[in-house]
Amino acid sequence: MSPDSLTFIFLNTVLANNFVLAMFLGLCPFLGVSGRLDTAIPMGIATTFVMLVSSVCAYAINQVLVAFDIEFLRLISYIAIIASAVQLVEMGLKKYSPSLFRSLGIFLPLITTNCAILGVALFQTFRDYDFSQSLVYAFGAGVGFTLAIALMAGLREKLELSQLPSVTQGAALSLMLGGMLSLTFMGFAGLGGGHG
Amino acid sequence: MGLLQQLRRGSFRHGIHPPANKQVTAAQPIRRLAFAERLVIPLGQHIGRPSRALVRKGQEVVRGQPIAAADGFVSVPIHAPATGRIHDIRLMPTARGELSESIVLDVYKADTQEVRWREPVAAPNTLTPEQIVQAVQAIGMVGLGGAAFPSHVKLSPPDDKPVDTLVVNGCECEPYLSCDHRVMLERPRDLIRGIELAMRAAGVERAIIGIEDNKLDAVAVLQDALRDNPCIRARAVETKYPQGSEKMLIKSLTGQEVPAGGLPADIGIIVNNVGTLAAIGRLLPRGEGLTERVVTVTGPGVARPGNYIVPLGTPIGFVLQQVGHQGTHTDFVLGGPMMGPSVSDLRTPITKGTSGLLVLNDSEVLKETRRIWPCIKCGQCVSACPMHLNPAQLGQLAVKREFTRMADEYHLNDCFECGCCAYTCPSNIPLVQHFRVAKAYNREHAA
Amino acid sequence: MTRKTDTQITWKTFSEGLWANNPVFVMLLGMCPTLAVTNSAINALAMGLATTFVLLASGLLVSLLARYIPKQVRIATYIVIIATFVTMIDYIIQAISLDLYNALGAFIQLIVVNCIILGRAEAYASKHRPAKAVLNALGMGAGFTLALLCLGLVREILGSGSVFGVDLFGPAFQPWVIMTLPPGGFLVLGAWLLLFDWFRLRRQQKETVTGGQSDVA
Amino acid sequence: MNEAQQAMQPPRASSTLMMIVLNGIAMLAGFLVVMTSQLTAPRIAENQRIAIEQAVSKVIPGATRHREFHLGKDGLRSEPGADTTTIYAGYDDQDHLLGVAARAAAQGYADMIYLLYGYDPTCQCIRGIKVLKFAETPGLGDKITHDAAFQSNFDALDARLAPDGQGLAHAIAKVKHGTKQHDWEIDAISGATISSTAVGKALNQSAQALLPQLLPHLQELRATEKRP
Amino acid sequence: MSKPTIELRATPHIHAPHDVVKIMRNVVFASLPMAAWSIWSYGLSALLLMLAVVASCLLTERLFNRHNNTLGDWSTSITGILLFLTLPPGFPAWMGMLAGFIAIGMGKVMFGGLGMNVFNPALIGRAFVQAAFPVAITTWIPAFFEGRFTRLIPSTLTPPFTIPPETAAWSQQVAVDAFTGATPLAVQKFDHVAAPALHLLTGTTAGSLGEGSALIILACGLYLALRRILDWRIPLAVMAGTWPSAELFHWIDPGVYPDGLFMLLSGGLMPGAWFMATDMVGSPVTPRGVVIYGLLIGIVTVVIRLFGGLTEGVMYAILLGNAATPPDR
Numbered sequence A: 001m002s003p004d005s006l007t008f009i010f011l012n013t014v015l016a017n018n019f020v021l022a023m024f025l026g027l028c029p030f031l032g033v034s035g036r037l038d039t040a041i042p043m044g045i046a047t048t049f050v051m052l053v054s055s056v057c058a059y060a061i062n063q064v065l066v067a068f069d070i071e072f073l074r075l076i077s078y079i080a081i082i083a084s085a086v087q088l089v090e091m092g093l094k095k096y097s098p099s100l101f102r103s104l105g106i107f108l109p110l111i112t113t114n115c116a117i118l119g120v121a122l123f124q125t126f127r128d129y130d131f132s133q134s135l136v137y138a139f140g141a142g143v144g145f146t147l148a149i150a151l152m153a154g155l156r157e158k159l160e161l162s163q164l165p166s167v168t169q170g171a172a173l174s175l176m177l178g179g180m181l182s183l184t185f186m187g188f189a190g191l192g193g194g195h196g
Numbered sequence B: 001m002g003l004l005q006q007l008r009r010g011s012f013r014h015g016i017h018p019p020a021n022k023q024v025t026a027a028q029p030i031r032r033l034a035f036a037e038r039l040v041i042p043l044g045q046h047i048g049r050p051s052r053a054l055v056r057k058g059q060e061v062v063r064g065q066p067i068a069a070a071d072g073f074v075s076v077p078i079h080a081p082a083t084g085r086i087h088d089i090r091l092m093p094t095a096r097g098e099l100s101e102s103i104v105l106d107v108y109k110a111d112t113q114e115v116r117w118r119e120p121v122a123a124p125n126t127l128t129p130e131q132i133v134q135a136v137q138a139i140g141m142v143g144l145g146g147a148a149f150p151s152h153v154k155l156s157p158p159d160d161k162p163v164d165t166l167v168v169n170g171c172e173c174e175p176y177l178s179c180d181h182r183v184m185l186e187r188p189r190d191l192i193r194g195i196e197l198a199m200r201a202a203g204v205e206r207a208i209i210g211i212e213d214n215k216l217d218a219v220a221v222l223q224d225a226l227r228d229n230p231c232i233r234a235r236a237v238e239t240k241y242p243q244g245s246e247k248m249l250i251k252s253l254t255g256q257e258v259p260a261g262g263l264p265a266d267i268g269i270i271v272n273n274v275g276t277l278a279a280i281g282r283l284l285p286r287g288e289g290l291t292e293r294v295v296t297v298t299g300p301g302v303a304r305p306g307n308y309i310v311p312l313g314t315p316i317g318f319v320l321q322q323v324g325h326q327g328t329h330t331d332f333v334l335g336g337p338m339m340g341p342s343v344s345d346l347r348t349p350i351t352k353g354t355s356g357l358l359v360l361n362d363s364e365v366l367k368e369t370r371r372i373w374p375c376i377k378c379g380q381c382v383s384a385c386p387m388h389l390n391p392a393q394l395g396q397l398a399v400k401r402e403f404t405r406m407a408d409e410y411h412l413n414d415c416f417e418c419g420c421c422a423y424t425c426p427s428n429i430p431l432v433q434h435f436r437v438a439k440a441y442n443r444e445h446a447a
Numbered sequence C: 001m002t003r004k005t006d007t008q009i010t011w012k013t014f015s016e017g018l019w020a021n022n023p024v025f026v027m028l029l030g031m032c033p034t035l036a037v038t039n040s041a042i043n044a045l046a047m048g049l050a051t052t053f054v055l056l057a058s059g060l061l062v063s064l065l066a067r068y069i070p071k072q073v074r075i076a077t078y079i080v081i082i083a084t085f086v087t088m089i090d091y092i093i094q095a096i097s098l099d100l101y102n103a104l105g106a107f108i109q110l111i112v113v114n115c116i117i118l119g120r121a122e123a124y125a126s127k128h129r130p131a132k133a134v135l136n137a138l139g140m141g142a143g144f145t146l147a148l149l150c151l152g153l154v155r156e157i158l159g160s161g162s163v164f165g166v167d168l169f170g171p172a173f174q175p176w177v178i179m180t181l182p183p184g185g186f187l188v189l190g191a192w193l194l195l196f197d198w199f200r201l202r203r204q205q206k207e208t209v210t211g212g213q214s215d216v217a
Numbered sequence D: 001m002n003e004a005q006q007a008m009q010p011p012r013a014s015s016t017l018m019m020i021v022l023n024g025i026a027m028l029a030g031f032l033v034v035m036t037s038q039l040t041a042p043r044i045a046e047n048q049r050i051a052i053e054q055a056v057s058k059v060i061p062g063a064t065r066h067r068e069f070h071l072g073k074d075g076l077r078s079e080p081g082a083d084t085t086t087i088y089a090g091y092d093d094q095d096h097l098l099g100v101a102a103r104a105a106a107q108g109y110a111d112m113i114y115l116l117y118g119y120d121p122t123c124q125c126i127r128g129i130k131v132l133k134f135a136e137t138p139g140l141g142d143k144i145t146h147d148a149a150f151q152s153n154f155d156a157l158d159a160r161l162a163p164d165g166q167g168l169a170h171a172i173a174k175v176k177h178g179t180k181q182h183d184w185e186i187d188a189i190s191g192a193t194i195s196s197t198a199v200g201k202a203l204n205q206s207a208q209a210l211l212p213q214l215l216p217h218l219q220e221l222r223a224t225e226k227r228p
Numbered sequence E: 001m002s003k004p005t006i007e008l009r010a011t012p013h014i015h016a017p018h019d020v021v022k023i024m025r026n027v028v029f030a031s032l033p034m035a036a037w038s039i040w041s042y043g044l045s046a047l048l049l050m051l052a053v054v055a056s057c058l059l060t061e062r063l064f065n066r067h068n069n070t071l072g073d074w075s076t077s078i079t080g081i082l083l084f085l086t087l088p089p090g091f092p093a094w095m096g097m098l099a100g101f102i103a104i105g106m107g108k109v110m111f112g113g114l115g116m117n118v119f120n121p122a123l124i125g126r127a128f129v130q131a132a133f134p135v136a137i138t139t140w141i142p143a144f145f146e147g148r149f150t151r152l153i154p155s156t157l158t159p160p161f162t163i164p165p166e167t168a169a170w171s172q173q174v175a176v177d178a179f180t181g182a183t184p185l186a187v188q189k190f191d192h193v194a195a196p197a198l199h200l201l202t203g204t205t206a207g208s209l210g211e212g213s214a215l216i217i218l219a220c221g222l223y224l225a226l227r228r229i230l231d232w233r234i235p236l237a238v239m240a241g242t243w244p245s246a247e248l249f250h251w252i253d254p255g256v257y258p259d260g261l262f263m264l265l266s267g268g269l270m271p272g273a274w275f276m277a278t279d280m281v282g283s284p285v286t287p288r289g290v291v292i293y294g295l296l297i298g299i300v301t302v303v304i305r306l307f308g309g310l311t312e313g314v315m316y317a318i319l320l321g322n323a324a325t326p327p328d329r
């Protein structure tokens, strides 16, 4: 599989280089909003959505920046554009699909400023992805994030019924769980890579 | 529980196979037990409103005489189990755990104790359905299978729920018990008469007697007696606990499922225990009240186990004295080992719903004093639960006192406390106990 | 927006971020850079200093300008300010060492979204005088750097057998590769938190002398 | 975060002060950023140059200076174009062309492996590689950067062109550890077969594409020899 | 008749004869033949490693669980033995002990002990050392080497925290003809030569200590399945996930991808399916959940083996299965 192919980019971002478990992006929601499956999954979906939006925005704005040779404004413009785009999307949702807004809307402002979103924008730029690659990359990142946060939420829900020792009841447990999940995802390392 | 077996014999999914321990008692004919000096007759022996006492302290009564009257439709009268004098009417311990209003009767020792009081009845085959229902109530019949639900109520289904099938429950799936087995062997005529009366009363055309296949002799006896009666069939079903639970038995015999939270009547079926129908068949034509019942007295702690006809109200202490018992740690169980409650007070009386008196002594009792481990998620309970619940999850929720979640998300209220889950649990988690607490809590907080 | 009247500068202004409200260990903020770049002590230090710089500069600017910034665009303005300083430090690190820049990767730019910085700008700097804001930012930055170093040191010692690149144990040492890999980040931070929780519980147990309650049910 | 939401909404109180402040901040931000980027630009460029120089001198033994070219379909250019490949020509002190360095990349065990390799036109072989960026496992895959035995594969890795000039005579490929027989084979590192394979793959892909394009222009590179 | 103590008990008054201790003890017994085979194949080194790993597990459990005695339930010993079986022969004892410490400390005690963990403790231990010491854990020693009962593999007694010595040369020197140090999976993956099924069945190939003979594993697993100690659906579902997916790829390109039987019999699939996927603590409780879980493990294993960077994927697949086990139903 060629490392530039869309399938590879997708699988690689979802599994081998999972945004959360291997790239350390989006950890705040991963640790903070993974208490219950029924919030984690909408959170994941909302994040995926915002990633797609910001990927498109970042791709467009980067074309402009490169054209005018003002790359030093990249960070500032990315963050401003992403924030406003998400804001627009949120307002649009509220107006045209109130039901969708109710399920995803509460997460949108939370997501605007997290590293995973900006990470998608920055990494796709660093990797010189073209438009379709960028989109697939953003989608893969979102799916990977959703997968990780859903697994985490499932585990934490299960543990809710355990009699945990008092030492491990806090955030430490979440981190340890994250570590073990990350260990598990190491199994996917080299997926599609050049063996044989 | 292969599929083939299920097709051949009829069965339900899940359930357990505890050792039956029935051989000793099932092999012996029913015997009669002596009268105790003093009988304790609770007014609330059945489900529904307790009966109303008709007698006063000091009054003399003869055997068979009504001493308490039905209080409303879902209630039955009580008849004096022996000739004697009313000692008192007061609170006494009962199998239900709490103290309840009971008639205490001093038995005349010298009396022959024949039934001296009968309501005159017409020939049974001339009775209308209404008259049968009335008569069933008048003789104080309740379900002898354990639930003690007034039988006449079952036999008069509401008009909007027509019934077409009578399922006769001869499973006796609880280990140790064999009273129904003996009744089927020894009183098939009474049983068939009772079935016919019940069919007429409820207006059904068809009756099926379901009997676990460890009692094939009973199947044979009944099939023989029913040779020229096409409406009543006797069928063997798989020996498996809780085959005798009405929902399971209906599934095994007819393939139909009683909807969750519903009653058999919802799918046109009524279920009665063989003991109940045999008693109706025997007592109703004579106009006699229910004054005694067959009780299996057994267990490792009993010296002379067997099936005994015991006058209602006999304290278990007296029964035990008669049959002899031993052991330094004893667990007295009223009913079968899976669902019967433990009693600690030897004055507790045998009542209409008592099918067995089981004495578990040291070997069994100490074995039960086992360490409780955390749930290891082995799933044994899940594959045992006949209601297809998830006892493991329920149990964990119960520990965290998430009682409402248990009911709302995990169908706690479908659990009928059969005990299969707790029986199989390798961690010895007292699941049924957890569920009882949860249900009680939910009931209290429902208001 | 009421400006706090107390202008007293105390030790606590500084030390709050160092320990009691340590952004990583106590508030669990800025997790991504914390875990991503701490596979060696030098990276941890560089990241900590870079973040401190942004905290400090943005804190100062926000504190100076706060009273002139209209409420409606407050956050947007802060973000722009922060992004400016992040861009600056990004270039500065490139100028200092390309190797370091490559090791830290995009995480320098991701300081922009580090919750600590916006949180401090919003919750502290905008409500305090510049001197206090700077001192507090310094404390927070020091606390962040300290936490990163805690992680970076453990991960480098176990993962490479060295401290700041200086070999500790000689060539026979078997490195624990996992420590430099992603799971190591999670596990080491988890272990630190466990350790702190354990100490905290022990102290609590000593304080409230209750019956020896066992940890494990 | 809620305020973030609020803040994004169109300002209600549109006062001139607000405009001034906003503009002021934007200008300040722009000023700071531009200033920094201007101030650091020379240092950064110098850093990059040093990095490249070091890399080039490693993959082209003996090279002391290098020049950057951009190879496209229409030949060598000094400015990068849309479809050009950057190459570095390495010269010794006497300005003799020693070799040409180019980048190559392939998917390794954990992520992409980026390499610089040096091609020596005299021996028609690859004279050295330098791993620029990688994320292989320390202790295993990272041996490609420093394992002496592995590096010695590239002392003279055969990269002759096929007679038709359209590709390599022998594809560069890794073979299992200890089974190298030909000059165009790469002896894999035992325990890091995947990383070794990636190196082989990267070199092969790049050389197959680049060398046929490059060789016709070697003279041009040499032509610069005499120029200072 | 003396007055008896009357016990008041909740229903049911009788209980099935099994309990946790008996179940665990049976699993220990069932895993011993595999351990014995590994000791037969690799000699003293294997024995020593086993003792070290099990002792480390027991000590860790004791260390963290001083209040109630949890050593008696045998489950810790199972973790130890199974962990040992997943390690390569010649694995340094100190690394084995670290794995045991991590398995019990991080994989089990941290969650509250028996029954509370969400991941398979033994595999957490294994995954940790695999990521920590990737070289040591992919160093294979040929089975039945000469003098295995009189001398140790040089790496076994590596001093703590130091790099184990190279064993490649040593292996060649002591190898009995026809036994090589490369695992069948690696040989298949990199050279596309599949080992014959007979060798895999009888365990004359190199590999982890427990993956020697598929026949013995199968027998031990069947024993547990017949005694209803493990849920037979899990190993069947794992194999049902593995075989068809492997056959599918084999059908697409027989030259590169091995056939289903090879997939089933090679590597850790057998012990994984019968002994590790079946650890009920981390697996679903409902029959339907169990089948999905098994299929997932089987398919992920094939994907990792065929397309991943690693030659073996069973461990990661099971851990993923554990993680994906839903919280209820």
Ligand SMILES: Cc1cc2nc3c(=O)[nH]c(=O)nc-3n(C[C@H](O)[C@H](O)[C@H](O)COP(=O)(O)O)c2cc1C
Pocket: A028, A029, A032, A033, A110, A111, A113, A114, C029, C115, C119
């Ligand atoms: C991107 C993101 C950032 C967050 N940042 C913070 C934070 O800075 N502080 C915080 O307390 N919670 C943070 N959270 C966690 C959620 O807001 C969490 O639901 C909330 O703190 C719960 O508070 P409550 O239980 O008091 O309602 C964040 C969550 C997300 C998704």
Ligand SMILES: Cc1cc2nc3c(=O)[nH]c(=O)nc-3n(C[C@H](O)[C@H](O)[C@H](O)COP(=O)(O)O)c2cc1C
Pocket: B142, B143, B144, B145, B146, B147, B148, B149, B169, B170, B171, B172, B173, B174, B242, B243, B244, B245, B246, B247, B271, B272, B273, B274, B276, B277, B339, B416, B417, B418
């Ligand atoms: C777990 C369980 C097991 C039961 N087993 C039997 C049984 O074996 N035989 C029986 O007659 N009734 C059994 N019952 C009671 C039946 O469900 C049903 O109530 C009874 O057959 C009705 O007949 P009756 O009213 O004549 O007693 C059982 C109930 C439960 C909940």
Ligand SMILES: Cc1cc2nc3c(=O)[nH]c(=O)nc-3n(C[C@H](O)[C@H](O)[C@H](O)COP(=O)(O)O)c2cc1C
Pocket: D109, D110, D136, D137, D138, D140, D141, D142, D189, D190, D191, D192, D193, D194, D195, D196, E130, E131, E132, E134, E138, E186, E190, E309, E310, E311
């Ligand atoms: C934690 C871990 C990290 C690994 N890292 C690498 C790596 O960086 N490069 C590599 O080629 N293989 C890596 N591997 C893969 C194995 O070593 C694989 O078995 C090996 O590449 C097979 O090659 P061999 O046939 O030469 O032993 C890694 C394996 C593990 C468990």
Ligand SMILES: Cc1cc2nc3c(=O)[nH]c(=O)nc-3n(C[C@H](O)[C@H](O)[C@H](O)CO)c2cc1C
Pocket: E023, E024, E027, E075, E076, E078, E079, E080, E082, E108, E113, E114, E115, E116, E117, E120, E121, E122, E123, E224, E229, E230, E275, E276, E277, E278, E279, E280, E281, E282
């Ligand atoms: C069938 C069966 C399989 C088991 N497999 C494992 C295993 O793979 N790893 C392990 O640590 N414990 C295993 N155990 C033991 C036990 O379940 C384990 O220690 C618990 O996970 C600890 O909570 C197994 C137990 C049984 C009954």
Ligand code: SF4
Pocket: B146, B147, B339, B416, B417
């Ligand atoms: S507990 Fe048993 S006997 Fe009592 S009502 Fe329920 S099913 Fe009937």
Ligand code: SF4
Pocket: B145, B146, B171, B172, B173, B174, B177, B244, B245, B335, B336, B339, B355
């Ligand atoms: S007592 Fe109840 S459970 Fe037991 S056999 Fe009779 S009906 Fe069935």
Ligand code: SF4
Pocket: B384, B385, B386, B387, B388, B389, B391, B414, B415, B416, B417, B418, B419, B420, B421, B422, B431, B432, B435
């Ligand atoms: S007691 Fe309730 S939960 Fe348990 S097996 Fe019976 S019905 Fe199911």
Ligand code: SF4
Pocket: B374, B375, B376, B377, B378, B379, B380, B381, B382, B391, B392, B395, B421, B424, B425, B426, B427, B428, B429, E285
């Ligand atoms: S049988 Fe007991 S240990 Fe097993 S899952 Fe059910 S509750 Fe848990």
Ligand code: FES
Pocket: A025, A026, A027, A028, A029, A114, A115, A116, C029, C030, C031, C032, C033, C113, C114, C115
């Ligand atoms: S630091 Fe990454 S999401 Fe907060």
